[in-house]
Amino acid sequence: MAENWKVAGTYFESCNCYAPCSCVCLGPPSDGDCAVLIGWHIDQGKFAAVTLDGLNIALFAYSPGHMLQNKWRVALYLDERGTSEQQEALGKIFSGHAGGPLAALGPMIGEVMGVRPAAVDYQQNGKHRSLHIPNVADMEIEALPGQDGGEVTISNHPFTPAPGFAAVIGKSKEFRFTDHGFTREISDRNGFYSPFLYHG
Numbered sequence: 001m002a003e004n005w006k007v008a009g010t011y012f013e014s015c016n017c018y019a020p021c022s023c024v025c026l027g028p029p030s031d032g033d034c035a036v037l038i039g040w041h042i043d044q045g046k047f048a049a050v051t052l053d054g055l056n057i058a059l060f061a062y063s064p065g066h067m068l069q070n071k072w073r074v075a076l077y078l079d080e081r082g083t084s085e086q087q088e089a090l091g092k093i094f095s096g097h098a099g100g101p102l103a104a105l106g107p108m109i110g111e112v113m114g115v116r117p118a119a120v121d122y123q124q125n126g127k128h129r130s131l132h133i134p135n136v137a138d139m140e141i142e143a144l145p146g147q148d149g150g151e152v153t154i155s156n157h158p159f160t161p162a163p164g165f166a167a168v169i170g171k172s173k174e175f176r177f178t179d180h181g182f183t184r185e186i187s188d189r190n191g192f193y194s195p196f197l198y199h200g
Contacts, residue, residue: 009040011161012141013036013039014141016031035177035182036061037137038058051086057077058137071110076095078090129141142173162196
């Protein structure tokens with residue numbers, strides 16, 4: 001029998017597309033290929049009897065072209081502060097193996113480059129979000145200001161890791177990833193953030 005689980009919190013991402021990223025509306029990436037880094041912070045979570053409150057996760061994904069037409073290479077980083085039971089639960093949820101919304105990504109993945117514990121530091125402050133993994137990744141985004149100073153959002157788009165929530169559109173102040181033979185360092189590109197809720 002499958003375990004009951006539920007995780008809720010906030011997520012953000014940045015990629016190498018110009019803002020707003022056309023991939024979320026099933027379009028091609030800006031520069032021919034796509035590199036995206038996603039971070040999640042769990043405010044409240046439970047996988048069977050395992051509590052997941054306060055833990056962070058990061059995912060790097062690369063597609064050599066249109067994300068719906070090419071297989072992805074992915075790497076998953078699980079909060080090293082978690083116990084082995086917590087990391088196992090995080091791996092099942094955020095790989096999609098436990099079901100839920102992320103299970104839809106499974107057919108798109110061609111290679112899992114690695115799944116490992118890491119010091120995933122996730123920070124949010126007002127309209128800023130940042131993520132740091134030592135010697136691997138640095139990502140920082142800031143919300144794009146609207147005409148009235150409020151947030152610019154996109155909702156009900158067909159390709160999102162946070163279904164059911166409007167995404168705030170932002171721009172990256174930093175995007176750096178170095179691992180598994182990849183080196184990407186760019187800025188002033190797309191960013192999104194929103195709450196998320198997954199369950200299975």
